[in-house]
Amino acid sequence: MNKDRIWCVIPVYNNSGTVKNIVEQCSNYINNILVIDDGSNDTDIIELLKDTNASIIQHEKNKGKGSAILTALDFIKKTDALAMITIDADGQHLPSDIPKFIDAINNDPDSLHIGIRDFNQKSIPGSSRFGRKFSNMWFKIETGKDCKDTQSGFRAYPVKLISQLKLYGSFFDFEIEIITRASWAQIPLKEINISVIYDSPEKRISHFNKIKDNIRISLMHTRLVGRRLLPVPHKKLIDKDINRPDLSLVLHPIKFFKILLKENATPMGLALSASVGTIFAVLPLIGLHSIVIIYVTARLHLNKIMALSIQIIYSPPFVPFVCIETGHYILNGCFITEFNFSDLMANWQIYFLDWLVGSLVLVPIYTIVAFFAVYLTAIKIQQKISDNEYVSNT
Numbered sequence: 270m271n272k273d274r275i276w277c278v279i280p281v282y283n284n285s286g287t288v289k290n291i292v293e294q295c296s297n298y299i300n301n302i303l304v305i306d307d308g309s310n311d312t313d314i315i316e317l318l319k320d321t322n323a324s325i326i327q328h329e330k331n332k333g334k335g336s337a338i339l340t341a342l343d344f345i346k347k348t349d350a351l352a353m354i355t356i357d358a359d360g361q362h363l364p365s366d367i368p369k370f371i372d373a374i375n376n377d378p379d380s381l382h383i384g385i386r387d388f389n390q391k392s393i394p395g396s397s398r399f400g401r402k403f404s405n406m407w408f409k410i411e412t413g414k415d416c417k418d419t420q421s422g423f424r425a426y427p428v429k430l431i432s433q434l435k436l437y438g439s440f441f442d443f444e445i446e447i448i449t450r451a452s453w454a455q456i457p458l459k460e461i462n463i464s465v466i467y468d469s470p471e472k473r474i475s476h477f478n479k480i481k482d483n484i485r486i487s488l489m490h491t492r493l494v495g496r497r498l499l500p501v502p503h504k505k506l507i508d509k510d511i512n513r514p515d516l517s518l519v520l521h522p523i524k525f526f527k528i529l530l531k532e533n534a535t536p537m538g539l540a541l542s543a544s545v546g547t548i549f550a551v552l553p554l555i556g557l558h559s560i561v562i563i564y565v566t567a568r569l570h571l572n573k574i575m576a577l578s579i580q581i582i583y584s585p586p587f588v589p590f591v592c593i594e595t596g597h598y599i600l601n602g603c604f605i606t607e608f609n610f611s612d613l614m615a616n617w618q619i620y621f622l623d624w625l626v627g628s629l630v631l632v633p634i635y636t637i638v639a640f641f642a643v644y645l646t647a648i649k650i651q652q653k654i655s656d657n658e659y660v661s662n663t
Contacts, residue, residue, distance in 0.1 A: 274351040275374060276301040277367065279323075280337035281358040285312035292321045294364035295356065299371070303344065304358075305337040334422075335443025339436065346432045351378055354425045362423045366463045370425040373461055379430060379507060381451050383416065384423030384463035404445060404486075406537050411493045412452040413570035416460070419445055423463055430456050430506050441482045442489035449493050453503035498568050536651060539575050540644035542566060546576030547639040550583035551592065551632045553624040555617065579639060588635075593620045596627030 277299045281288045288304070295302055302323040306314040308331035315325055326340055338355060345353050352374045356362050366384065373382045388398060404419045422444060431447070434454060438446040452458055549561045558580055566573045582588075597605050600623060617624075 272300055272371065274349065275299060275371060276303055276341075276345050276348075276350050276353050278303050278305065278338065278341040278345070278353050278355045279358050280305045280307055280334050280341070280355070281309060281314065282307040282331055282334075282337075283309050283311040284358040284360075285309070285314075285317060287360040288314070288358040289317055289321065291356065291358055291360065291364060292318060292323045295367060296322055298364060298367040299354070301348075301350075303341050305341050307331050307334070307337040333440035333443070335436070335439045335441070335446075338443065342426070342428065342432060346428050350428045352425050353428050353431075355422060357422045361466055363464045363466065366423065366461075369461050369463070370423075373459060374425055377457070377459060379427050380457040380459045381427060381431070381448060382425040382459045382461055383418065383448065384421045385418040385460045386421055386423075386463060386465040388465070402537075406541075407490045407494075408445065408449060408452075409538070410541070410569045410571065411449050411490070411497050414452055414458065416448065416458060418460075419448060421463075427456065430454070433506055437492070438485070438489055440485050441477060442485040445486065446489050446493065454506040456507055494569065498565065534572060536644050536647035539572055539647045540640045542572035542575040543579045543639045543643040544636045545569070545571055546579035547583065547636045548632055550580040551588060551628045551635050553589070553592075553621060553628055575643070579643075582639075583635070589624060592627035592631055593623045594627065595630055596623035596625065599626055599630065 277295050279288065279291060279295070279302065281304055292302060292304065300322075302321070304314065304318060304323045304325045306325060306327040308328045314327065318325060326344060328337065328340070341355075342353060354367060354370050354374075356364065356367070362384070370382055370384075373380070388401070401418060401420050405416055408414070408416050408419045426447075431451065434447065434450045436443065436447055436450065438444075448458060545565055546562050549565065550558055554561055559577060562576050562580060563573060565571075566576045594604050597603070597620075605623075
């Protein structure tokens with residue numbers, strides 16, 4: 270395959286100390302290099318890179334990494350390009366891994382290839398490890414698929430397919446959005462093992478704002494989860510029925526039940542399932558609790574058995590009673606002194622507003638308690654199983 274149809278894109282913002290070296294190294298493996306200067310003010314990028322073969326597009330002001338990649342995509346798709354490899358300008362990624370992406374594109378041009386960073390290094394910050402696990406978890410919820418490194422910026426995008434996606438993120442929230450929407454569109458996600466360099470904190474240049482960017486990413490996950498919950502099919506760019514359910518399981522209920530027990534059965538997955546079950550079990554969804562819980566957990570690829578089981582804890586009369594009393598006090602400034610379960614069942618319409626207000630106040634508390642109770646229990650059980658397996662193998 271002609272490498273002239275593959276571009277290497279390097280978004281840069283105030284990385285004057287590393288970007289030229291990255292460009293020069295990338296030139297050893299690929300002909301077309303496009304640098305997107307996202308409003309840098311630490312140097313003149315054009316002057317800095319005048320001796321390289323890189324094309325340069327400049328933003329007048331900083332618009333975010335996502336906007337820089339979209340600017341590159343808009344430029345590259347006009348060149349009849351096949352793929353676009355993105356690599357960070359801060360020196361974290363090694364350009365020597367580019368041939369891996371070129372080979373992957375040659376073998377599978379319609380897939381989105383993502384570099385999986387080697388995090389088995391002592392220099393990797395704990396916050397980065399947690400951030401990657403957290404992002405991977407939400408990707409699993411939103412798509413039902415696994416990805417070992419959803420935050421990696423070293424990727425190869427199939428230009429023609431990616432150009433058809435509607436994308437809204439402009440900063441670091443872009444990177445989780447594009448792979449999620451690509452998965453919804455049935456674009457295969459393939460993983461490539463890559464190296465990574467993490468300098469000491471005093472040498473590391475990061476433009477990730479822990480407050481602003483975490484808020485942006487959280488809002489993006491909220492948006493993606495909300496879209497996932499809608500009973501509206503996603504547009505498929507590749508016609509593959511990879512998510513078609515196995516209807517034969519209906520004839521094997523025991524096998525089907527075992528699958529339900531194992532789905533998203535990690536400590537975090539079980540804790541999130543318990544949280545979802547708690548939210549909808551506490552709300553006054555009279556007669557609809559189980560239906561709503563099954564629908565939401567199915568859409569979000571959570572453990573249905575855990576979510577339905579946790580619902581039992583919040584069944585009448587105790588939790589509804591507490592919610593009604595709480596809501597009544599908030600609305601009227603006093604508690605209901607004469608109240609019983611039979612009265613609630615017979616006259617639930619009278620107490621509905623109290624129940625709703627009380628549940629909205631108490632559901633965050635119940636949810637947090639359920640999350641940590643299940644998470645810590647699952648961790649303990651998982652550790653016990655690991656210890657038993659270790660003993661049996663020695």
